[in-house]
Amino acid sequence: MIKPCKHPDKNKLIEYILNSRNNYTSYISDHLKECEECKKLFASLKNILIKSENSGLAPSNHTADRIFNHLNKQQNIKEKSRINSFRQMILKPATASLVVLCVTGIFFVYNYFKILPGTEKISLSLLQNNGTIFHENKIIKERTFAVNSGSITTNNNSSATLSLNYFFNIRIVENTELFIQSAAQSRTKDGSVYELNFELKTGNIFAEWKDHKIRKNITVKTKHADFQPIGTGFILSRKNNLTRLAVIEGSVRISIKKSGDTYIIKSGEGYIISNTSHKIRINTENEVRNFNTLFNKKDSSLKNAEKSGAKAQQYHKKKNNSETNKEKNEKAIKNKAIDEMKNEKKSMQRENRKKRKEMLKNIRSSKNSKS
Amino acid sequence: MTENRIIREIYNLYHKELFIYIYRFIRAQETSEDILQDTFYNLIKYSENHNIDKSRARAFLYRTAHNLCINYKKRQTSISFSALDETSNISASDNILDNLQSRELEKKIYELLNETDPVSRSIFIMKKELDMTIDEIADNTGKSHRTVRRKLQKTLTYLYENLRKNGIILLLIILKLSFLDKLIV
Numbered sequence: 001m002i003k004p005c006k007h008p009d010k011n012k013l014i015e016y017i018l019n020s021r022n023n024y025t026s027y028i029s030d031h032l033k034e035c036e037e038c039k040k041l042f043a044s045l046k047n048i049l050i051k052s053e054n055s056g057l058a059p060s061n062h063t064a065d066r067i068f069n070h071l072n073k074q075q076n077i078k079e080k081s082r083i084n085s086f087r088q089m090i091l092k093p094a095t096a097s098l099v100v101l102c103v104t105g106i107f108f109v110y111n112y113f114k115i116l117p118g119t120e121k122i123s124l125s126l127l128q129n130n131g132t133i134f135h136e137n138k139i140i141k142e143r144t145f146a147v148n149s150g151s152i153t154t155n156n157n158s159s160a161t162l163s164l165n166y167f168f169n170i171r172i173v174e175n176t177e178l179f180i181q182s183a184a185q186s187r188t189k190d191g192s193v194y195e196l197n198f199e200l201k202t203g204n205i206f207a208e209w210k211d212h213k214i215r216k217n218i219t220v221k222t223k224h225a226d227f228q229p230i231g232t233g234f235i236l237s238r239k240n241n242l243t244r245l246a247v248i249e250g251s252v253r254i255s256i257k258k259s260g261d262t263y264i265i266k267s268g269e270g271y272i273i274s275n276t277s278h279k280i281r282i283n284t285e286n287e288v289r290n291f292n293t294l295f296n297k298k299d300s301s302l303k304n305a306e307k308s309g310a311k312a313q314q315y316h317k318k319k320n321n322s323e324t325n326k327e328k329n330e331k332a333i334k335n336k337a338i339d340e341m342k343n344e345k346k347s348m349q350r351e352n353r354k355k356r357k358e359m360l361k362n363i364r365s366s367k368n369s370k371s
Numbered sequence: 372m373t374e375n376r377i378i379r380e381i382y383n384l385y386h387k388e389l390f391i392y393i394y395r396f397i398r399a400q401e402t403s404e405d406i407l408q409d410t411f412y413n414l415i416k417y418s419e420n421h422n423i424d425k426s427r428a429r430a431f432l433y434r435t436a437h438n439l440c441i442n443y444k445k446r447q448t449s450i451s452f453s454a455l456d457e458t459s460n461i462s463a464s465d466n467i468l469d470n471l472q473s474r475e476l477e478k479k480i481y482e483l484l485n486e487t488d489p490v491s492r493s494i495f496i497m498k499k500e501l502d503m504t505i506d507e508i509a510d511n512t513g514k515s516h517r518t519v520r521r522k523l524q525k526t527l528t529y530l531y532e533n534l535r536k537n538g539i540i541l542l543l544i545i546l547k548l549s550f551l552d553k554l555i556v
Contacts, residue, residue, distance in 0.1 A: 010531075014524050018505065048530050049499050052395070052477050059390045063404045067382060067411045074415055075375055
């Protein structure tokens with residue numbers, strides 16, 4: 001227990017004034033009732049904290065007005081900026097979407113109606129199959145080559161495929177010359193049409209049109225006639241003064257130049273044009289098989305060589321050896337012949353000498369007898 | 372974003388006590404009004420990006436006002452209008468002698484208070500003039516409960532010691548001794 005006569009510490013008294021409750025609270029209140037000295041200290045401390053006369057203290061009305069005016073002004077600015085930002089938020093995407101709509105609209109209209117008619121050159125890809133291929137008398141070194149015009153020529157045992165995307169192929173076999181007159185895609189109001197014009201000068205070709213939905217206008221010309229396939233595949237051969245057509249699928253329209261007649265030849269039929277022209281019956285399977293053998297034809301010795309590297313080497317060695325043996329034999333034969341010739345010459349010379357000697361003897365003996 | 376109406380309500384609720392606080396800190400009517408205005412401008416600016424409720428607004432206002440007062444004090448160290456302003460706003464009392472004495476005492480207290488640090492000054496004004504509890508002061512100043520108590524104790528001791536040195540403490544005792552019994556808990 002703390003003795004009541006003892007003066008409390010000044011800090012404790014301040015804490016008591018600040019209304020903080022602790023162990024000393026009751027002690028201080030009891031002590032203050034009895035101790036005059038502490039009472040004075042308490043009074044003076046308490047008086048320091050007594051509220052001043054503040055009743056007249058207040059801000060003027062102008063302050064409130066200024067604050068509220070400022071508040072309203074800020075509110076207006078906010079409203080305006082909100083409207084502006086809203087406008088920007090709406091206007092920018094609206095303009096952007098309008099532009100996108102216009103562009104897509106123009107694109108669709110262009111594609112749908114094909115507003116701009118015209119022709120555009122297209123390239124055909126020439127894929128080498130076997131041997132050596134020439135384009136405009138120049139050897140094609142690449143495996144695939146893009147061509148738009150000019151003549152394509154194949155050598156012995158060489159073949160190639162001329163194709164337009166995936167839907168049109170012309171397979172060319174050996175010793176063929178095909179001239180590309182034009183390759184274009186023309187746009188009309190009804191859609192686009194592929195226009196391909198070829199001239200088969202010599203050899204065999206197999207033309208196939210795989211996608212019948214795509215519109216096309218193909219003409220293959222020869223000396224004798226023009227051939228226009230109508231959704232089809234056909235084999236066309238030309239040799240010297242003869243043109244032969246074999247329709248494998250669909251039908252082909254022939255316009256004969258000499259007479260000006262036009263025929264439509266269906267699949268399973270063929271047509272031969274030379275001095276006289278007539279329709280023939282063909283076996284499509286045989287025709288295709290024969291063409292394929294021609295198309296895949298290679299040099300037989302090379303074929304064997306391709307089977308295996310070793311075999312090829314052996315083949316080439318044998319070939320070389322046989323060549324050297326042949327040469328030796330030829331040389332030996334030549335040498336023999338030369339020797340025989342020399343011997344013959346020598347024997348002839350001997351005989352001539354003998355004859356001369358006999359003649360001289362005869363002449364001398366006759367002279368002696370006369371004398 | 373805080374509504375216009377809420378800011379008006381906040382103003383109506385706190386402008387008086389805030390003005391007393393600022394006035395007791397600055398001791399000049401017009402400057403106190405300016406600082407009060409700036410304090411509310413800051414609140415308006417803050418409210419553009421944040422939501423303010425009434426309880427949070429009080430602490431925000433006191434802290435802003437405190438900072439503005441300190442800034443003002445820093446700028447105005449050499450010039451003081453306190454003597455002129457102090458007399459102008461205190462209402463007349465019935466007892467002229469008492470009034471004069473109490474005014475003298477107040478003047479002395481605030482002169483001494485001017486020499487303390489701004490935080491102690493703020494805390495003391497909040498306690499003395501606005502009769503805030505320790506918790507409220509801690510909330511408004513952003514200080515801990517313990518710091519507020521310690522600062523108050525320190526300021527009170529400092530004031531008491533200096534007033535006693537100047538002989539004013541006797542005046543205090545004479546003035547308020549008659550009410551002493553009521554003050555003792």
